[in-house]
């Protein structure tokens with residue numbers, strides 16, 4: 489089999505697929521997901537649109553599973569792009585699962601792919617606007633989230649004491665952004681970039697769970713009042729990711745990009761300030 493540049497997408501949902509379509513032409517696209525069905529469904533759509541793909545079942549919350557994903561990807565060629573669009577939301581999972589998958593898993597993924605990412609490679613991690621709703625953390629906590637050895641992350645006292653799913657999600661997403669900063673310094677030694685994107689509400693199956701979950705009413709009001717007055721689409725996130733992963737984005741690394749129709753601005757300084765009492 490002839491070797492190709494490889495794109496690895498973890499989390500073959502709507503946002504991940506939109507990004508893979510923009511960066512995967514002419515490459516081999518590995519579609520990895522906890523649910524093999526999701527990976528295969530995305531593979532069928534991408535194959536029918538001219539992309540070369542393979543699928544593998546991968547659990548972001550397991551280091552062994554991530555190492556198997558890397559082994560699988562390297563059989564097709566050098567990994568040039570990593571897209572982490574896997575995750576679980578506050579309405580979908582327990583505190584422990586959110587922290588294991590979104591916080592710990594993402595940190596392991598960045599560390600392990602940072603060891604094999606190809607020259608001029610690039611990666612994006614999908615974080616969330618949710619991480620921007622935590623106030624500033626003490627410098628010591630920032631540093632611990634950014635740079636602690638991965639196996640120590642879930643034992644940090646302020647992480648261990650989290651007992652609600654929204655807080656677990658917010659800390660996980662804040663950790664993603666800090667971890668991207670830390671890893672950018674290591675990825676840079678391989679001439680590769682890594683950035684995070686923090687979307688607001690993007691209409692996907694995950695967001696639809698939230699829009700029909702216990703917090704639905706709040707979400708709809710938030711969309712009405714945010715500066716853009718609507719939710720975003722996976723393709724809008726895809727366009728931003730494409731720029732960051734393209735040759736035009738080579739001077740951007742270790743950064744986080746909010747793409748939320750102005751929701752976070754309004755949360756802190758506009759019509760959405762009422763949310764501060766509840767989030």
Ligand SMILES: NC(=O)c1ccc[n+]([C@@H]2O[C@H](COP(=O)([O-])OP(=O)(O)OC[C@H]3O[C@@H](n4cnc5c(N)ncnc54)[C@H](O)[C@@H]3O)[C@@H](O)[C@H]2O)c1
Nearest residue numbers: 499501502503522547548573574575616689690692694695
């Ligand atoms: N949709 C939104 O409004 C929104 C907003 C902000 C951030 N995000 C983030 O975007 C990312 C992608 O979500 P989406 O909206 O495309 O949802 P989605 O449901 O379309 O995709 C998520 C995918 O992740 C997979 N997944 C779940 N747990 C996994 C695990 N342990 N290992 C591997 N794969 C796993 C799911 O099977 C699913 O295919 C998530 O990290 C989410 O937190 C989404």
